[in-house]
Amino acid sequence: MGEHDGLTELGQALADLDEGGVEHLVRQHLDQGLSPESIIIELSAGMAEVGELFRREEYFLTELIYSGDIFKNAMTVLQPLCKTAADRKDGGVVVIGTVQGDIHDLGKNIVVTLLECAGFTVVDIGVDAPAQRFVEAAIESQAVLVGLSMLLTTAFDAARETVAAFTQANLRDKVKIMIGGSVTNDSVRQDIGADFWGKDATAAVEIAREVCQ
């Protein structure tokens, strides 16, 4: 696998499925004093490249799962450090989940970790989450931002129903809704009736900062 434009050495190692290389570079970056958040952003770029290789059918499901495994292993090192940041709880509360009918969680989990690193309190309601579960979680946690994750176009209806559930609960003016996932874009956002579209995990954090400030 050749070099990919714009990837750091760590992102490249992940895109190349170099498990040992990723492990070494994560520890090296931490030793050099880089923040967990910045390391996760590099890893996320590597994961995005893996997704692109999958789309081009250069990678297949085996490679996709292996990349997820390498990423998760890196996160076991980084996550506890992020929790320290999250403990500050100075960001605000965000509810996030994968909508009903979709069980993909890798992208959602990246967003959760980055939000926690950025100091947000995240209520992760998991995958295949019904519309009402999002509403209940938002009420219980007094969240002002809700994230709907999806990897399947067939999940759009569930996302639309989730937005409608907030309207029916008279929460639509109190809670902003963002969507994300590789099948989403701004026209999907408009169609679903959400407020924001996060094109990647970093954008999701920026949206959270904008909403929660």
Place this chain on the structure above:
Amino acid sequence: MLLRWAQTIIAGAKPKSAMPIMLLPASELTGIGIVEMVTDGEKQFACIEALSRRFPSMLAVHTGMDLSVEAEAFGCRVRFTDNEVPSVENLVIAGMEDIERLTVPPVGAARTSEYVWAARLAGEAIRDRTVLAGCIGPISLAGRLMDTSALMLALMKHAAQAHALLEKCTTFLIEYAKAFKTSGVDGIIVAEPMAGLLSPDKCEAFSSRYMARMVDALQDEHFTVILHNCGRTQKLVGSMVNTGARGLHFGNAVNMNKIAPLIPADRLFFGNVDPVGVLRNGLPDDVERSVMKLLEDMRPYDNFILSSGCDLPPGTPLANIDAFFRAFDRFQKNA
């Protein structure tokens, strides 16, 4: 019978043929529920026979493509209902260390004896067309004995253990298929859907290599192996051809116009009307349109056989299967 037919059709002496993969729709014909069909060889045979009578244009009939039978023989628990195909409930391999302890079961374990019995009855009673057996492929069986994601990771990180598991799966499947062969059927359809998730090099190393061993052990002038892979197989066709299987069966995840030019002229290839979107959930008009378009697209290929992209699911209306054959017959008349 299938080989003779294959030779004539490849020589261009006969028009096209049709063979949807189906057993469960026989429930509507016979009143036999899915649970009885997959647990009682005689009942399964009654269903196969009923389908052969109802659809005289059908090239071949086959025993159930029940991809839980072999896993059950290895010790998995299976859930049965009359609404769905049987499904494996638990994994017998939780970790790599379990692979070494896994025992290869004898043919006849669990429900495998019923499937062989159904094949024997069908082979003896149905003489006007090809009779096939159905079974799962090596890596797809492995993916039922252990978690799919764990198996995928094992291919990348623990190749030796993955090969050890595939050895055990292949050993059993060869003996199981030999029992079908001895029962008097004309061939076997081996469903290897998990191979469709692999890259070409992984498919070659972890699926086709083992399929080739099955083909070597089984295929001869009286017995044909058909390899079914319903994944995104366009880049895997070469590997599938290398198995030596006389027939290659494709799912609706691929465009047959892109697959057909890759198939050697001396192999049969089958495909690929959408089994769920069209045959299960569509209307008869949808089915007829899909069949006619596919047959028209495949007109240049004498070795093409019209089929469904996969096993027809429970609840597929007989009216849609009638439409499938009605369109096929109309195409033949106008050919």
